[in-house]
Amino acid sequence: xxxxxxxDEQVDYWxxxxxxxxxxxxxxxxxxxxxxxxxxxxxxxHQPDGGPRLVVYGATQVKYETEQVGxxxxxxxxxxxxxxxxxxxxxxxxxxxxxxxxxxxxxFGTQHQKTGGPRYIQKGARRIRYIDTQKAVAIxxxxxxxxxxxxxxxxxxxxxxxxxxxxxxxxxxxxxxxIYSQGPGLQIKHMTDxxxxxxxxxxxxxxxxxxxxxxxxxxxxxxxxxxREVRWVRGIDGRENAIRHAAEISNTSYFILFPAKIWAxxxxxxxxxxxxxxxxxHYIFYSTNPLNGLEYxxxxxxxxxxxxxxxxxxxxxxxxxxxxxxxxxxxCGIAQYNxxxxxxxxxxxxxxxxxxxxxxDESLERLQVWLTYARGQxxxxxxxxxxxxxxxYDKVGGDHExxxxxxxxSWLKFxxxxxxxxxxxxxxxxEDTLPYQEPILSEExxxxxxxxxx
Numbered sequence: 001x002x003x004x005x006x007x008d009e010q011v012d013y014w015x016x017x018x019x020x021x022x023x024x025x026x027x028x029x030x031x032x033x034x035x036x037x038x039x040x041x042x043x044x045x046h047q048p049d050g051g052p053r054l055v056v057y058g059a060t061q062v063k064y065e066t067e068q069v070g071x072x073x074x075x076x077x078x079x080x081x082x083x084x085x086x087x088x089x090x091x092x093x094x095x096x097x098x099x100x101x102x103x104x105x106x107x108f109g110t111q112h113q114k115t116g117g118p119r120y121i122q123k124g125a126r127r128i129r130y131i132d133t134q135k136a137v138a139i140x141x142x143x144x145x146x147x148x149x150x151x152x153x154x155x156x157x158x159x160x161x162x163x164x165x166x167x168x169x170x171x172x173x174x175x176x177x178x179i180y181s182q183g184p185g186l187q188i189k190h191m192t193d194x195x196x197x198x199x200x201x202x203x204x205x206x207x208x209x210x211x212x213x214x215x216x217x218x219x220x221x222x223x224x225x226x227x228r229e230v231r232w233v234r235g236i237d238g239r240e241n242a243i244r245h246a247a248e249i250s251n252t253s254y255f256i257l258f259p260a261k262i263w264a265x266x267x268x269x270x271x272x273x274x275x276x277x278x279x280x281x282h283y284i285f286y287s288t289n290p291l292n293g294l295e296y297x298x299x300x301x302x303x304x305x306x307x308x309x310x311x312x313x314x315x316x317x318x319x320x321x322x323x324x325x326x327x328x329x330x331x332c333g334i335a336q337y338n339x340x341x342x343x344x345x346x347x348x349x350x351x352x353x354x355x356x357x358x359x360x361d362e363s364l365e366r367l368q369v370w371l372t373y374a375r376g377q378x379x380x381x382x383x384x385x386x387x388x389x390x391x392x393y394d395k396v397g398g399d400h401e402x403x404x405x406x407x408x409x410s411w412l413k414f415x416x417x418x419x420x421x422x423x424x425x426x427x428x429x430x431e432d433t434l435p436y437q438e439p440i441l442s443e444e445x446x447x448x449x450x451x452x453x454x
Contacts, residue, residue, distance in 0.1 A: 016052045019096065020044060020070040025052060029068070038063035044072040046133075047098045072096055081119040085161075086110070087137040091118060095134070104129040110138040115164035146179040148276055149253045150203070153178070156196035174198055176276035190277060200273055202228060203303065206246045209234045209260030210409055213339035222264040230258075237409050240312075240319045247309035258301045258332070261347070262287060265333040272303060272328075280305040281324040287335040291344075291374040291382050294366055297327060298351055299335035317354045317403055337382075344378040346412045348385030349392070353406055356393050388419065 051070025
């Protein structure tokens with residue numbers, strides 16, 4: 001404050017703040033000589049008490065004048081705190097608080113929130129006061145934004161930021177297609193008042209086969225009803241290895257995997273999209289068993305989360321259900337696992353082992369159906385495979401390590417041949433369809449012949 005001390009105690013004088021430009025201010029102004037003495041306070045462009053004031057001798061009370069304005073300018077930027085990612089080109093740093101007010105931290109906002117803009121910090125201030133007379137402009141900063149790899153953003157204002165007074169959240173837009181991340185493990189806050197214009201890419205569809213009879217016909221069918229490209233993974237031993245390879249070649253964060261046994265439905269939703277606001281999981285669809293009429297997730301298509309698959313290093317008898325999963329009761333088609341004897345047998349063999357190991361009431365009810373009912377081509381081999389599966393489970397006493405052998409196609413070939421080689425040697429009607437080959441009775445071999453096809 002620039003004061004003009006009186007030369008005589010009975011002389012009026014001006015007090016001029018350090019940040020006030022008085023170039024255009026008329027300091028010759030005088031009050032009415034007949035009125036009682038006042039301290040005549042003139043405003044700045046920001047506050048009623050921000051400009052010069054004329055102290056009349058003997059005055060103790062303040063009178064606010066409006067005839068002219070002292071122009072404040074920014075003379076001390078050290079009192080301002082300016083956050084990054086803010087465009088302050090049009091921000092008026094000549095602003096100042098009322099001079100009669102206690103010290104505050106004055107918080108300015110942005111186009112999005114009451115916080116996020118510059119702060120005027122007075123010495124000794126502890127409390128915050130929010131000022132809305134002007135706003136700074138937040139600019140785009142992609143550092144904290146996470147966009148799902150399947151999402152094409154047509155338009156969205158990435159200059160958005162949360163209110164600093166809000167609790168710490170990760171903010172979800174469009175069902176987590178876009179995330180503003182403030183840190184791992186934070187609760188998700190779903191934003192419904194701000195919607196991005198996005199396009200979600202169709203999920204990759206992958207067809208998985210391992211020499212199944214009729215695989216080409218079912219692949220062609222899937223391409224036809226899906227109406228877009230279907231990638232084909234074939235000949236990889238071990239279902240977990242095949243699923244992992246499918247994840248590796250997928251270009252979308254989720255992909256839909258169709259087993260080669262499925263005769264794809266023309267009513268299935270091939271544009272299915274998971275809800276990305278949920279924790280990553282696999283989605284298991286239904287398929288229809290043509291021999292026993294069961295309809296559930298066995299042999300069905302699965303919408304896999306790519307990262308979840310690649311991160312799966314430990315799993316149980318069912319690779320898919322070893323991680324977080326959900327059931328989608330939509331039929332993807334008919335599971336034509338009865339195209340040949342060996343595929344019928346091994347499918348039933350593996351499934352009843354998983355049902356027995358699960359042990360829930362629902363699984364045991366399904367198990368009973370597998371063991372007792374089948375109608376159609378190779379129906380007897382579905383029941384035989386189921387019975388063999390239960391016998392094997394009981395033989396090894398449910399030992400997990402022994403049960404995990406059933407994951408390998410090579411081991412299943414070996415086990416089937418060991419059980420039924422002599423029986424098929426005595427069936428001359430099969431000789432023309434697949435001449436007998438002496439199997440290599442080794443669990444390590446990946447080239448054991450699978451007997452018989454017809």
